[in-house]
Amino acid sequence: MSDSSDEEISQQKWVLYKDRPDWKDVEPIPQDDGEEPVVTIAYSKEFTDVYDYFRGILKTQEKSERALQLTKDAANLNPANYTVWQYRRDIIKALKKDLREELEYIRQTIRKHSKNYQVWHHRKVLVEWLNDGSEELEFTKSILETDDKNYHAWQHRQWAMKTFNLYEGELEYVDSLLQTDIRNNSAWNQRYFVVNNTTGFNDAVLSREIDYTLSKINIVKENESAWNYLRGLLLHDKEGLSKNQKVVKFCEDLYNSGNRSAFLLALLVDMCDEEISQGSGDVLLVRQKGIALCKELASNYDTIRCKYWEYMASTLEKKGTETDDTCTSSTGN
Amino acid sequence: MPVNLILKPKLHKKYLYRCLQCIPSHFASYDTTRLVLAFFAISGLDLLKDLDSLKKQQKIIDWIYSLQVVDNKELVSGFQGSTTLNTIENRNRSAPYKWCHIAGTYTALCTLLILGDDLNRVNKEAIASSLKVLQLPNGVFCASKDGSESDMRFIYCAACISYIIDDWSGVDIEKATDYILKSLTYEFGFAQAPQLEAHGGSTYCAIASLALMGKLSALSEIQRKNIIRWLLNRQKDGFQGRPNKPVDTCYSFWVGAALKILDVFDFVDFDQNKTYVLSTQDNLYGGLSKWVDTTSDPLHTYMGLSGLSLMKYDELEEVNPLLNISQRAYAHLKSLHMKWRLRL
Numbered sequence: 001m002s003d004s005s006d007e008e009i010s011q012q013k014w015v016l017y018k019d020r021p022d023w024k025d026v027e028p029i030p031q032d033d034g035e036e037p038v039v040t041i042a043y044s045k046e047f048t049d050v051y052d053y054f055r056g057i058l059k060t061q062e063k064s065e066r067a068l069q070l071t072k073d074a075a076n077l078n079p080a081n082y083t084v085w086q087y088r089r090d091i092i093k094a095l096k097k098d099l100r101e102e103l104e105y106i107r108q109t110i111r112k113h114s115k116n117y118q119v120w121h122h123r124k125v126l127v128e129w130l131n132d133g134s135e136e137l138e139f140t141k142s143i144l145e146t147d148d149k150n151y152h153a154w155q156h157r158q159w160a161m162k163t164f165n166l167y168e169g170e171l172e173y174v175d176s177l178l179q180t181d182i183r184n185n186s187a188w189n190q191r192y193f194v195v196n197n198t199t200g201f202n203d204a205v206l207s208r209e210i211d212y213t214l215s216k217i218n219i220v221k222e223n224e225s226a227w228n229y230l231r232g233l234l235l236h237d238k239e240g241l242s243k244n245q246k247v248v249k250f251c252e253d254l255y256n257s258g259n260r261s262a263f264l265l266a267l268l269v270d271m272c273d274e275e276i277s278q279g280s281g282d283v284l285l286v287r288q289k290g291i292a293l294c295k296e297l298a299s300n301y302d303t304i305r306c307k308y309w310e311y312m313a314s315t316l317e318k319k320g321t322e323t324d325d326t327c328t329s330s331t332g333n
Numbered sequence: 334m335p336v337n338l339i340l341k342p343k344l345h346k347k348y349l350y351r352c353l354q355c356i357p358s359h360f361a362s363y364d365t366t367r368l369v370l371a372f373f374a375i376s377g378l379d380l381l382k383d384l385d386s387l388k389k390q391q392k393i394i395d396w397i398y399s400l401q402v403v404d405n406k407e408l409v410s411g412f413q414g415s416t417t418l419n420t421i422e423n424r425n426r427s428a429p430y431k432w433c434h435i436a437g438t439y440t441a442l443c444t445l446l447i448l449g450d451d452l453n454r455v456n457k458e459a460i461a462s463s464l465k466v467l468q469l470p471n472g473v474f475c476a477s478k479d480g481s482e483s484d485m486r487f488i489y490c491a492a493c494i495s496y497i498i499d500d501w502s503g504v505d506i507e508k509a510t511d512y513i514l515k516s517l518t519y520e521f522g523f524a525q526a527p528q529l530e531a532h533g534g535s536t537y538c539a540i541a542s543l544a545l546m547g548k549l550s551a552l553s554e555i556q557r558k559n560i561i562r563w564l565l566n567r568q569k570d571g572f573q574g575r576p577n578k579p580v581d582t583c584y585s586f587w588v589g590a591a592l593k594i595l596d597v598f599d600f601v602d603f604d605q606n607k608t609y610v611l612s613t614q615d616n617l618y619g620g621l622s623k624w625v626d627t628t629s630d631p632l633h634t635y636m637g638l639s640g641l642s643l644m645k646y647d648e649l650e651e652v653n654p655l656l657n658i659s660q661r662a663y664a665h666l667k668s669l670h671m672k673w674r675l676r677l
């Protein structure tokens with residue numbers, strides 16, 4: 001299907017509203033920008049014309065076929081004009097227009113302006129009115145094909161999934177995205193979203209997800225998204241961060257194999273930190289290990305954050321020697 | 334330091350003056366948010382310590398007030414983002430669809446403060462009661478009465494507005510705090526809404542809103558510690574907004590300011606941050622952009638300057654990380670608060 005309707009206005013055949021016989025009865029209303037406007041936009045004459053007539057019908061509250069067409073032209077010239085979209089919806093409601101047709105129109109519009117808030121909102125309202133989310137997974141998938149981290153598309157997709165209970169097959173979809181780009185943080189987040197809203201993180205699921213994540217880390221070690229997901233999983237381990245034997249062994253093996261990914265070292269630091277807090281194991285030894293890791297990070301493997309890691313080393317040093325367990329300074333305000 | 338990595342205040346002043354005057358027709362999609370552009374330009378000039386050379390300050394103040402809507406019946410009071418719906422006939426009066434936009438109100442109040450206005454013509458009570466209408470039962474805010482999405486950005490706007498007018502009756506702070514905490518993800522960044530992906534922009538909005546509402550203490554020590562880690566990990570040279578995304582000038586402010594509010598900004602590598610931001614500077618026409626060798630735009634010019642200013646830069650006025658205006662303008666607000674409170 002052609003997505004080229006937006007070119008209409010730039011075509012030579014474009015007739016200004018003020019020259020259209022069927023608009024003769026409408027009074028165009030100029031914008032009042034005051035005596036000394038700032039950030040003036042050098043509007044094209046088409047823009048001024050369309051918006052003069054938009055202000056005209058807004059005043060009379062005309063809700064008609066021609067007014068509907070006018071909102072299309074106005075939205076075309078500025079898809080970020082939320083009043084235009086709001087008024088368009090009010091006309092659609094008043095005229096009881098075919099919502100499927102509108103859905104198709106907004107599909108094309110979103111394809112052209114996939115990072116515009118107003119067009120996504122318009123689609124959401126339409127889907128709510130139709131009370132039918134059956135096209136939303138396919139639709140958002142098509143947008144994610146051109147930008148697999150488009151925040152609007154993910155937001156719309158999650159909304160549709162929650163509203164219409166559309167979780168089936170999503171884990172497979174997420175997996176396919178991660179096979180294309182193992183670093184796609186949006187996909188990792190979606191994985192968490194699906195598990196959280198379906199099975200939840202019970203022991204079996206937790207174990208499966210840990211295996212999955214470790215296998216992904218094995219492919220690319222320097223991947224913050226996977227490490228963050230792993231940490232997210234461990235939030236559901238009642239024993240905490242440092243007691244999951246599978247993860248602990250994985251990390252130790254990786255470290256012993258010579259890997260010095262900053263994400264690995266940081267997790268090891270946090271494991272030490274937790275162990276000291278819990279007073280489990282040989283606190284003295286664990287503290288030494290934690291401090292050594294912080295120093296490695298500060299001087300070799302995460303030098304951009306060296307001040308932070310030095311600070312972490314100093315907190316570990318103090319830790320367990322005092323009763324107080326604060327790690328950051330006072331509140332900001 | 335290479336010569337093109339030195340801040341060029343003169344060029345940026347010129348760039349911002351140009352934005353303030355007239356922008357080309359292909360900026361038509363900014364038509365509904367001209368006030369935001371004015372804020373970027375004027376606050377940018379303020380950070381560049383060049384506000385005095387700004388002529389017609391009173392005229393600009395008047396233009397901003399022409400965007401104010403007072404409508405206690407429809408409860409749409411506040412500021413519009415632009416004069417798009419203003420006509421001679423509805424001048425200073427309410428009219429159908431002439432509604433405030435929450436980001437318009439936030440940027441109007443900030444810009445007025447920067448220009449030294451005393452906010453006496455702002456109808457604060459009307460704004461507070463209209464703000465109330467924009468908060469949804471789950472605590473989040475919409476931008477306008479109808480036809481708007483809702484997310485963390487607008488909680489931030491609502492918090493700034495309430496803080497500035499010194500009236501929190503328009504915000505259910507408990508509910509807003511609850512929504513913010515629910516938007517904290519497993520990565521320990523905040524998303525625009527619960528369960529979405531953690532993002533540098535929404536994390537700034539969340540942290541700043543909590544601070545403005547006096548609710549930073551709602552974060553547990555563990556949460557705070559992990560949020561700081563997530564924020565610090567966003568630095569590559571400049572800052573990125575999400576893991577595995579390219580760095581972008583504006584996050585030097587969003588992420589930097591969040592760290593500043595949490596009192597740990599000194600952990601940032603200033604040199605690398607500066608170098609990145611300055612590498613996106615247009616050394617010919619002025620302005621900054623999100624990436625190296627791309628076209629400057631008002632947002633990234635302003636965020637770049639405010640991001641640099643967080644690091645205390647000689648040529649720049651210091652920025653207030655909560656409201657994203659200069660500390661000078663913030664001090665003016667504080668003096669207004671004192672006056673208002675004494676009058677009561």
Ligand SMILES: [Zn+2]
Binds near residue numbers: 623633
């Ligand atoms: Zn940006």
